[in-house]
Amino acid sequence: MMATRTQTMAAAMLALVAATGHAQQYPGREQLRAQSAEFRREVIQVARGVYVAVGYAASNVVLVQGTDGSIIVDTATDPVAARAIVDAFGPRLRRPVRAIIYTHSHPDHTGGARVFAGNDAPDIYSHEQFLKKPPDVGRAGREGGDQFGMALPASQFINAGVQAEFGRVVPPTRDGYLPPTRTFGGGELSLTVAGVRLQLLHTPGETPDTIAVWLPETRVLMPGDNAFRAFPNVAPIRGSRLRNPDAWVSSLTRVVALAPAHVVPGHTRPVLGAAAAGAMLTAYRDGLKSIVDQTLDGMRKGERPDELAAHVTLPPALAGSPFLQEFYGGVEWTVRGIYADYVGWFDGNATKLFPLPEKDRATRLVALIGGIDRVIAHGRSALAANDATWAAELADYVLVNDPAHAGARRLKAAALTELAERQVNAIARNYYLTTAQFLLKDLPPE
Ligand SMILES: [Zn+2]
Structure with a gap:
């Protein structure tokens, strides 16, 4: 029973990859595949x-x-x-x-x-x-996401x-x-x-x-x-x-x-030889320090997390370091994490002091767009135009009020699968793909 379902899901995932995966090259994914030589x-x-x-x-x-x-x-x-x-x-x-x-x-x-x-x-x-060590509170994975895949x-x-x-x-x-x-x-x-x-x-x-x-x-x-x-x-x-x-x-x-x-x-x-060992530790220290410094500098100027994430990057001299490729941790996540740690959850925009509940916002946006069918149609167009993040977000406006909506689940699963294939980051890839698998579970064939 379980095997059959797993096989069905695997086939559905492969069909999704085939539908979304052949048109583009995925250099990040191939870099991640090459990382497997480390193991x-x-x-x-x-x-x-x-x-x-x-x-x-x-x-x-x-x-x-x-x-x-x-x-x-x-x-x-x-x-x-x-x-x-x-x-x-x-x-x-x-x-x-x-x-x-x-x-x-x-x-x-x-x-x-x-x-x-x-x-x-x-x-x-x-x-x-x-x-x-204090106990790890963690997060209940109710959307199926799992970084370890x-x-x-x-x-x-x-x-x-x-x-x-x-x-x-x-x-x-x-x-x-x-x-x-x-x-x-x-x-x-x-x-x-x-x-x-x-x-x-x-x-x-x-x-x-x-x-x-x-x-x-x-x-x-x-x-x-x-x-x-x-x-x-x-x-x-x-x-x-x-x-x-x-x-x-x-x-x-x-x-x-x-x-x-x-x-x-x-x-x-292992990193063998004094020159390589020194280069590794120095790159690691300088790369992390640079991300921290740039984030704090931007915060002092009042930049919000999205603004920081858009420009904080590894310095050119370190961006190519084999020790700093984003197979595991991520620069953007680090920036957002530092922001939240230093100044808290609030980004400074007064509108967000007491934000609209997400279900309420979704209802209004779906109505503005012209109803659920139009939201899904926009999402499919976005996905076809390589705009997978927007496609996933559009699906969310439906799913937040109707988590079982088959069209929105399929749209989001396809968008996340495409985003996964683009990733160099293994844990982002695994999280995207396990969430997509969760969304497709128990759906009837299209
Ligand atoms: Zn470990």
Whole structure:
């Protein structure tokens, strides 16, 4: 039953793509497809005694060999992925595992600890903020949107920006999680484990509890998710608070100063060699700082979010950086997120102090346009003229008062599918496509 429905929906989605997809080239989508090379399964030697398993799970796992045991940095999503990584490390994973270090608390980095720990009872390190994390309120996904694309047919899914297959192989589970046994407050903790010197640096960025792991002997930096090969996800669309961009920039400045020989990020492949590592961290810091500075400058001049979004961009020297392409985070989302964080929800226009309810506005606009059929006809023309955002908005004016309207649902699904195909951003693509799938669900054939 489920399979049949999924197949029907997949066929409907493919028909939509065929209807809207052949006329244009989609360079962003092809760039996103190329990003999938970042997740090729491989154990890569980073330095003497330092290995990273890339592509076996949503996030990377690092193995540091010591004189009488091993250290594991981050533990993948779940026990199945963790076991595959243990197998891939093979004899390079010298038992016992003496320490596990969590760079931060996100489930894709903490879900496989039990497998790496085995019977070795390692110390498990994190920053103390790890345990003080307030609960994630999130947003109920009633429109079907999902940035990870977990329900998408394989033909539609490319990747999740910094992850190949999040949730597609094994449902996320907490069975393999182990809580930290050693936490530290303040800025850093120096320790020696299995003869390996380590520094754990509190570097808030993607999360307030992020630590960067620094190996002074091999000059390897593991910045967690504070830097990888995609624009940072400062203002997540999945529904969470702004990730403090000022703290993030400061943390990046701190790790730039270490002048690492290699960087092993929490996602995407390691960046090997001092020149490349420095270029990565500097581009990441300067790119994010520029977006923050431009946004604040514009805000001081009274610019509203739409005005800021129209002109705040990466400086030309950084726009082509392979580390700042918008596969995951987005510049426009960051601008809007910073605005809301610094000055709140109100954009300064008095009309919007108490706005019309959206249902009321839609009723009036539909009447102005000449009724629902004309709205849909305008939407179809807009879509045919490549104006997909306007087509989706026109469909919304119908759907807000009649969520079951088949013509409006089909129009919006087609518009979102077209917008998805244009995206370089994986999570926007996945969100568009899962919403389109939701809109087409249970509709009779046209
Ligand atoms: Zn992650």
